[in-house]
Amino acid sequence: MLGRSYILSRRGYPQLLFEEAEKRGVQFRFGSPAETIKDKAERPALILKNGSRIEADLIVVSDGTYYRIKLQYSTLSGLE
Amino acid sequence: MIAASSSDDYQYSMALYHPGNMGTAGDWKSPGDLDYMRETFKDFAPAMRIVLDIVDRGDVWKVVEVPPLPSWISKGGNVVIIGDAAHGMTP
Numbered sequence: 270m271l272g273r274s275y276i277l278s279r280r281g282y283p284q285l286l287f288e289e290a291e292k293r294g295v296q297f298r299f300g301s302p303a304e305t306i307k308d309k310a311e312r313p314a315l316i317l318k319n320g321s322r323i324e325a326d327l328i329v330v331s332d333g334t335y336y337r338i339k340l341q342y343s344t345l346s347g348l349e
Numbered sequence: 350m351i352a353a354s355s356s357d358d359y360q361y362s363m364a365l366y367h368p369g370n371m372g373t374a375g376d377w378k379s380p381g382d383l384d385y386m387r388e389t390f391k392d393f394a395p396a397m398r399i400v401l402d403i404v405d406r407g408d409v410w411k412v413v414e415v416p417p418l419p420s421w422i423s424k425g426g427n428v429v430i431i432g433d434a435a436h437g438m439t440p
Binding site: 276278279280281306308309311312313325326327328329330331332333334 | 353356415423424425427428429430431432433434437
């Protein structure tokens with residue numbers, strides 16, 4: 270089977286995902302680092318460093334190994 | 350060895366894994382020992398050795414393990430952790 274290979278631009282791909290997500294109504298907030306997560310049975314909340322609180326039905330943590338190392342497990346095991 | 354050219358084809362970068370246990374965790378900028386690199390890969394294919402001979406710049410990175418988490422779902426069940434945050438993978 271003949272195939273083609275494509276090289277995705279490391280810089281361009283996230284930009285593409287961002288633009289497509291915005292078109293579909295996803296809201297983004299940049300420059301708002303997270304402090305911790307409060308995990309309650311019905312509504313977990315993300316607490317930002319600036320003190321803001323964002324409640325959600327579901328929180329998905331996907332910010333790579335950097336945050337994991339900084340938190341040292343507390344994201345899941347230390348949730349209140 | 351993992352290699353790729355830059356999007357403008359101006360640079361060709363190679364990541365060469367070796368058992369030398371060098372570098373410092375979290376440090377991405379320290380220059381590597383190019384003589385050590387060439388010595389480490391001296392038994393590789395001739396074409397590769399020719400390429401490594403003309404390398405004039407390299408950084409040394411330490412590859413470390415991220416300890417596994419007990420779970421990827423919180424106790425409350427409404428917080429999940431995915432991707433590298435859940436299970437760091439070798440670059």
